[in-house]
Amino acid sequence: MEKTEQSTAPIIVIDAGPIIHLDELGSLQLLSDFKKLLVPDAVWHEIEHHRPSAFNDKKISLDKIQVPQDRNAHIQIVCNSFNLDAGETEAIILCSNHPHSILLTDDAAARLAANALGLRAYGTIGVLLRAIRRKQLTPGDVIKKLEEISLKSSLFVRHSLLEEIIVKVKKEYGP
Amino acid sequence: MKTLQAELPDKLYEQIKILVDAGWFLDEKSVLTEALRRFLETHKPELMEKFIKEDIEWGLRGKD
Known part of the structure; x- marks a missing residue:
């Protein structure tokens, strides 16, 4: 992008x-x-x-x-x-x-x-979401990264909260 | 009271022992309880949720 x-x-x-x-x-x-x-x-x-x-x-x-x-x-x-x-x-x-x-x-x-x-x-x-606003990544790319957090990274974020973030991105930028 | 069993890195245990041996704490258990209490004070679920919400706001609608 x-x-x-x-x-x-x-x-x-x-x-x-x-x-x-x-x-x-x-x-x-x-x-x-x-x-x-x-x-x-x-x-x-x-x-x-x-x-x-x-x-x-x-x-x-x-x-x-x-x-x-x-x-x-x-x-x-x-x-x-x-x-x-x-x-x-x-x-x-x-x-x-x-x-x-x-x-x-x-x-x-x-x-x-x-x-x-x-x-x-x-x-x-914040850095991942900012990538959409700064046109570094597409919303779809960022959603994929958010989904990978629990699988690939040692960052712990409550699963349901991650789901909420993904829903928010989809709502703001389309499916 | 609950009993927990945990493995600690040697270096961490040595630091705990220094505090106990120097008389700052009664025993290892007191150090761990105090350390955990302090950690939990700054890692409340509502607080971490608030930080994530700030990240969302900055990430999606920030100016910089």
């Missing part, structure tokens, strides 16, 4: 979950639509450990970013209070350092912490 222009595409700070889940679904290329993909050092190491094959996709350009140790105390306290791991914490810090950026994470606690800090956060499902 024809790709839309990147002028409105945001800078993304990405946690390990969406990279791993999109790679499992063969959809990592969807990330190429974003202006920049910033990967904190700790997240980079998690991916290297859990899903090194994700780095093989040459269509996407991931920027490994060293997150400064001199950290904002308030952000660190919020991250600690939500028990975020090193990768999630660095992703939140990096996102807060880039105004208007979006955090991609599939971790509920990281999303809660992001909300508490006024940061925008979405997950793998």
Whole structure:
């Protein structure tokens, strides 16, 4: 499908979950639509450990970013209070350092912490659905990916909720 | 009370043991109960559903 222009595409700070889940679904290329993909050092190491094959996709350009140790105390306290791991914490810090950026994470606690800090956060499902709006994939392609989530990926979404999403896509874009 | 049996990675168990040995927790069970309680606080079904709905809204109707 024809790709839309990147002028409105945001800078993304990405946690390990969406990279791993999109790679499992063969959809990592969807990330190429974003202006920049910033990967904190700790997240980079998690991916290297859990899903090194994700780095093989040459269509996407991931920027490994060293997150400064001199950290904002308030952000660190919020991250600690939500028990975020090193990768999630660095992703939140990096996102807060880039105004208007979006955090991609599939971790509920990281999303809660992001909300508490006024940061925008979405997950793998959002990236898949966005692919329809950005004309990266057809609605039919995305429905197929949604159906494959429980079979091919380690992302857990309640089955009936996935069904609801599929019905919504069909309703908005036709069968 | 229910009894659960679970296998933990060695590294995770070592971290639990450090906390217990240092006197921060009475025993391993207390660490696991506290950790689970905290996890469940941030992983409520209604919360995860809310996040998925935000994903749908952004995905289908977002501006960026």
